[in-house]
Amino acid sequence: MRPRLDLLPLAFLLPSILLIGLVILWPLITGFDYSLHAGTMLKQGRFLGAGNYTTLLGNEDFWHALRFSVIFAITNVAGCYLLGLGIALLMNADIPGRPFFRVAFLLPWIIPSIVSVVSWRWMIADAHAPVNLLLKLVGINPIYFLSSDIWAQVVVFAVKIWRSFPFMMLSLLAGLQGIDKTLYEATAIDGATRWQAFIYVTMPQLKNVSIVLCILMTIWTINDFETPFLITGGGPSYATENLILMAFRYVFQRNNVGIGSAVSFVTFLILTALAIALLRLQRDRG
Amino acid sequence: MMAGQPRPRRGLRLLAVSAIAAAINAPIIFMLLNSFRSTEEIMASASLLPDVPTLVNFVFLFARTNYVQFFFNSFFIAIASTVVTVIAAALAGYAMSRWQGRLVGGYARMLLMVQMFPIILALIPLFIIFRVLGMINSPFSVIIIYGAVHLPFATWMFRSFFDSIPRELDEAALVDGSGRFGAFFRIVLPLSGPGTAAVAIFSFLASYNEFFIASVFLRDEAVMTVPVGVQMFMQQYATDWGGLMAAATATAVPTFALFMFVQKYVAYGGVEGGVKG
Structure with a gap:
């Protein structure tokens, strides 16, 4: 590499830079500016400095979200790790028709969010819905999932796990397939049981990929709007409202651009901290 | 793990995997079955399976609602945003593959950060400016945003495809008097046909499946995409389960069909460039 600044790669990057600049960087700066002002959709209000942020500290919605x-x-x-690892271990074994099952386990991940939500809303629709019929079999009374705070939260968690475990499964399966087989042969010679091989060989070998996956999934989950919004709309009475839904509600329903932008910016800082941790980790591993 | 294990063991595993796959996919299976039952039958029948399969829900969906219009809107937006993404990502992916300088490396890392960006933060200023520009309820607002949001994974995918094409080919083209752009368009890009197709399909799927951004900008039925339209049905026809299931089933068909073409490309999970943001 010559030391002088080469402008040719810049020409190749130009369309990408323009798009990212217009859709991400400019709004990021403008959004931060909004968070320092009072204001509505139509008109920016007066400068508040950190005012919106100090308001947030005393806002119960914010702490709840x-x-x-x-x-x-x-x-x-x-949830994704347990389910994903379990199925990855099973899929790593010798199974007839593996390509078919691979697609079957990816289905919840590939279908559009609206499709998963419509299908799940039927599963829990009323006293005669499939989940309640299943509960009846084990002697539990029907649950009206979306009208109780705690059950609505459980449904949001469950649907989110259902939608995102396949990515974990796929990545852990790739990790499992990358483990050196001779390690297992060595433990077998030492007389280790299958459980011992799992604890002393499999898990340590999966450690790095697991950490990366867990951070990545944390970021994606904090960023999720569609799962809670489509299932519960954040309700009942904000029980399932996360930071993204709160920002959305303040801006697009309450027309309070200042507070909504401040919530978004706090979310951005949390996610950036996680993203930097992730990039450091990946760089350290080479 | 080991080949040649006794048959009963394999049979048992097959049974276990089948049961787990069926349980996990139960919501999808019920959705598919219920889309062929009338709402009356779904509500009245004690059975979970259709007695007499019927197409009445699909007839209602295609003849009496704007679903077909949503479909065209979705396809137009997904195709247009895919074109934007593929052009910008192919050029940037080539730069990332052939130059390892600080500038390019820094940009590559920034793209990864963009993938973890809370899009709500961008939507607030974009909504306000697009409103001033009269671009609310215009497909172009959504096309530009999708074009940018799907850049990170598309660029990283292009980069890895280009990495597998020997640099000697570029250099031969350079010696022949083609510039860098000539080498890229005449040699490297044509050799990456299947890779480009894969990136295009992933990018199309990401746009076709997307709900949040579309729901913010597309509020008029004439311009709604399928997910936004189906969410509207969910509110309007909350108790018409047959119709809703048919809408959801029809929506999943293109996703599933296209995914089958590219499923081998997700083999290694793409920890660096997950398909979904």
Whole structure:
């Protein structure tokens, strides 16, 4: 590489830079500016400095949305990891018709969000819906999922896990297939059981990819709008409102651009911290 | 793990995997079955399976609602945004593949960050400016945003396809007197046909499936995409389960069909460039 600045690659990057500049960078700067002002859709109000941010500190909606975002991320990462790893282990074994099952397990991930939500709303629609029929079999009374705070949250968590575990499964399966087979042969010679091989060979070998996947999934979950919005709209009474839904409600329903932008910017800072941690990790591993 | 295990063991595993796959896909299976049952039958029948399959829901959907219009809107927006993404991503992916300088490397990392960006933050200023420009309810607002939002994964995919094409080919073209752009358009891009097709299909799918951005900008039925239209049905016809299931089933068909063409490309999960944002 010559030391002088080569302008030719810049020409190739130009369309991309223009698009990202227009759709991401300019709005990022403008959005930060909005968060420093009072204002509505039609007119920017007076400069408040950090005023919107200090208002947030005393806003119950904000703390609730932040807490919900964190719990949403934790349950989703844990749920996807357990389900994804379980199915990846099964798929890594010798199974007839593996290509068919691969597609079958990817289906919840590839179908559009609106399709998964319509299908799930039927599953929990009323006392005679499939999930309630299943509960009846084990002697549990019908649950009206979307009218109770806690059950609405459970439904949002479950549908989110259902929609996103396939990505975890696919990536962990690739990780499993990359483990050196001689490691298992060595433990077999040492007389290790299958469980010991799993704990002392499989899990340590999956450690790096697991950390990366969990951070990535945390970011995507905090960023999710569609799952809670389409299932519950954030309700009942904001029980399933995360930071993104709160920002959306303040801007597009309450016409409070300042607070909505401040919530979005706080979300941006949280996600950026996670993204930087992720990039550091990937760089350190080479 | 090991080949040649006794048959019963394999049979047992097949049974277990089938049961798990069926349980996980139960919502999709019920959706498919219910789309062929009338709403009366769905509500009245004790059985979960159709007694007499019927097309009445699909007839209603295609003849009495704007669903077909939503479909055309979705296809137009998805194709146009795919063209934007593919052009910008192919050029940038080539730069990332052939130059490893600080500038290009920094831009590549920034693209990864964009993939984790909370899009709501961009939508607020974009909505306000597009409103001033009269671009609310215009497909072009959504096309530009999709074109940019899908750039990161598309650029990284192009980069890895171009990495597999030997640099000697570019250099031969350069010696022949073609410039860098000539080498790219005449040699490298034509050799990446299947890769380009894969990126285009992923990008199309990402646009076709998307709900959030479309729902913010497309509020008029004449311009709505399928997901926004189906969400409107969900509110209007909340109890017409047959119709809703038919709408959801019809919506999933193009996604599924196109995914089958590119499913081998998601083999390694793409930790760096996940398909969904």
